Amino acid sequence: MNNDKRNVYLVGLMGAGKTTIGKALARRLAYHFVDTDHEVEARTGVGLPTIFEIEGEDGFRRREAQVIAELADLDAQVVATGGGAVLRPENRQNLRASGLVIYLDVPLPTLHERTRHDKKRPLLQVSDPRQRLRELHAQRDPLYREVADLVVSGSRITVQSVLNLLIKKVGEP
Numbered sequence: 001m002n003n004d005k006r007n008v009y010l011v012g013l014m015g016a017g018k019t020t021i022g023k024a025l026a027r028r029l030a031y032h033f034v035d036t037d038h039e040v041e042a043r044t045g046v047g048l049p050t051i052f053e054i055e056g057e058d059g060f061r062r063r064e065a066q067v068i069a070e071l072a073d074l075d076a077q078v079v080a081t082g083g084g085a086v087l088r089p090e091n092r093q094n095l096r097a098s099g100l101v102i103y104l105d106v107p108l109p110t111l112h113e114r115t116r117h118d119k120k121r122p123l124l125q126v127s128d129p130r131q132r133l134r135e136l137h138a139q140r141d142p143l144y145r146e147v148a149d150l151v152v153s154g155s156r157i158t159v160q161s162v163l164n165l166l167i168k169k170v171g172e173p
């Protein structure tokens with residue numbers, strides 16, 4: 001991959017498969033895998049719900065931005081970002097400057113199905129998580145598209161389909 005696109009970043013809403021696809025993609029590319037949520041948890045020693053409880057979403061966003069800024073200095077990383085990483089302009093800038101960005105664009109019913117029993121996503125612990133997902137989609141879809149080099153759409157995105165598009169875009173890794 002060319003010089004200024006050193007990493008691969010996956011963006012998209014909660015449940016899109018950034019963590020799942022990211023891990024498999026890293027194996028296929030022989031890149032290092034980093035999940036920014038896991039990195040924030042490893043650094044703080046507590047889970048995301050606790051961080052949100054103590055520091056609020058803003059505190060979490062600061063920590064997330066710090067992790068992304070550090071990753072932007074590295075090479076050969078597949079990075080699963082958190083769904084809200086695109087909210088901060090500095091993150092959008094860092095992603096675009098240091099990697100190829102892939103938007104996993106998954107239909108809302110699938111996202112809801114995949115996340116409905118989950119307790120680890122603080123933003124979805126509300127009385128109407130479907131409505132929350134709709135709102136987040138309305139707010140963020142334009143931002144995902146703004147940063148993305150590639151958009152992969154569908155309810156059954158496979159690592160192979162991502163890999164094929166990636167190769168079409170930038171050639172064999």
Ligand SMILES: Nc1ncnc2c1ncn2[C@@H]1O[C@H](COP(=O)(O)OP(=O)(O)O)[C@@H](O)[C@H]1O
Pocket residue numbers: 012013014015016017018019020021080114115155156157158
């Ligand atoms: N491509 C996929 N096909 C089917 N299920 C998936 C796929 N990607 C993720 N999942 C499932 O959806 C849930 C959320 O996936 P995850 O990778 O954590 O999403 P994200 O990191 O984007 O929030 C997990 O239970 C995972 O097993």
Ligand SMILES: O=C(O)C1=C[C@@H](OP(=O)(O)O)[C@@H](O)[C@H](O)C1
Pocket residue numbers: 012013014015018019037048081082083084085120121122123
């Ligand atoms: O969409 C969001 O704002 C968030 C998504 C989560 O990551 P996933 O997208 O991997 O679930 C995690 O960063 C946090 O709960 C906030």
Ligand SMILES: [Mg+2]
Pocket residue numbers: 018019035037080081082
């Ligand atoms: Mg994830």
